[in-house]
Amino acid sequence: MLKIVMDTAGDMPPEWQEKYQIDLIPINIIHDGKNYRQGLDLNYDDFYQMVETSNAIPSTSQPTPYQFTEFYRKIAKPGDTVLSVHVTEKLSGTMASAMQAAAELQNEIKIVPFDSASGTICMGMMVREARELDRRGSPLEAILTRLEEMRRRMELVFTVDTLKFASMSGRVKHLQAALASMLNVKPIIELKNGLIEMGEKVRSRSKSIDKLLEKMKQKFGDRRITIGVLHAHDPQSGMDLLNRVVRELNCAEAIFGEISISLAAHFGPGTLGLAAYPMEE
Numbered sequence: 001m002l003k004i005v006m007d008t009a010g011d012m013p014p015e016w017q018e019k020y021q022i023d024l025i026p027i028n029i030i031h032d033g034k035n036y037r038q039g040l041d042l043n044y045d046d047f048y049q050m051v052e053t054s055n056a057i058p059s060t061s062q063p064t065p066y067q068f069t070e071f072y073r074k075i076a077k078p079g080d081t082v083l084s085v086h087v088t089e090k091l092s093g094t095m096a097s098a099m100q101a102a103a104e105l106q107n108e109i110k111i112v113p114f115d116s117a118s119g120t121i122c123m124g125m126m127v128r129e130a131r132e133l134d135r136r137g138s139p140l141e142a143i144l145t146r147l148e149e150m151r152r153r154m155e156l157v158f159t160v161d162t163l164k165f166a167s168m169s170g171r172v173k174h175l176q177a178a179l180a181s182m183l184n185v186k187p188i189i190e191l192k193n194g195l196i197e198m199g200e201k202v203r204s205r206s207k208s209i210d211k212l213l214e215k216m217k218q219k220f221g222d223r224r225i226t227i228g229v230l231h232a233h234d235p236q237s238g239m240d241l242l243n244r245v246v247r248e249l250n251c252a253e254a255i256f257g258e259i260s261i262s263l264a265a266h267f268g269p270g271t272l273g274l275a276a277y278p279m280e281e
Contacts, residue, residue: 234270
């Protein structure tokens with residue numbers, strides 16, 4: 001039996017976990033010396049309340065190899081195969097922890113860690129695709145080939161409402177963030193080759209949202225796409241963006257969701273994002 005795992009730096013609609021039998025291993029959220037596990041000890045509302053009542057932004061850390069080992073033994077039995085999809089290894093040690101646990105358990109369970117080279121809904125779309133292929137009888141090799149194709153063709157862009165979080169978390173250089181904040185600049189942030197890069201900087205929230213759509217149009221043109229629309233603690237802006245996406249892009253499917261706590265901790269409430277890949281040709 002194929003078990004499919006995703007860490008919670010990935011996102012997906014809540015119903016997908018049961019529908020597609022996805023096992024989630026939580027990223028650790030650390031605040032005021034206490035460790036929380038996303039989705040178990042800490043939900044979205046708890047996180048944002050924590051941020052609003054504290055001057056310190058929570059930090060994040062990957063599950064340890066021990067946490068992975070215990071998790072794999074809990075969800076799988078000897079003879080099972082586990083496909084374990086994780087946030088880009090260029091920004092997190094999660095993939096390294098998974099690989100260490102896989103090596104330790106190699107005589108018990110076949111574990112195949114897969115680097116998504118991305119995060120958030122990109123990972124959710126990958127694990128759903130993997131399960132759908134599995135249910136159609138595709139072997140693991142074919143599933144991995146498809147995930148590699150998705151990884152290569154996936155586009156992820158987002159914009160933040162404030163650079164305070166990115167500056168404090170170290171994801172953006174402090175002086176660069178301070179200057180941009182002083183000028184009220186709204187940057188477009190892209191994930192390229194597994195790394196976060198700050199792209200164009202525009203002068204208003206509305207223009208930054210226009211730029212997200214423009215990026216998708218430049219990438220995919222009129223091709224039919226599956227797209228995820230994401231928000232961080234700003235569902236109304238997220239829904240407004242979703243409505244524009246459906247009107248302006250050639251969507252086979254548009255998925256709506258909230259950005260994971262582990263990403264929101266770095267980029268803050270008000271973040272909006274789009275992630276898409278083209279349909280098979």
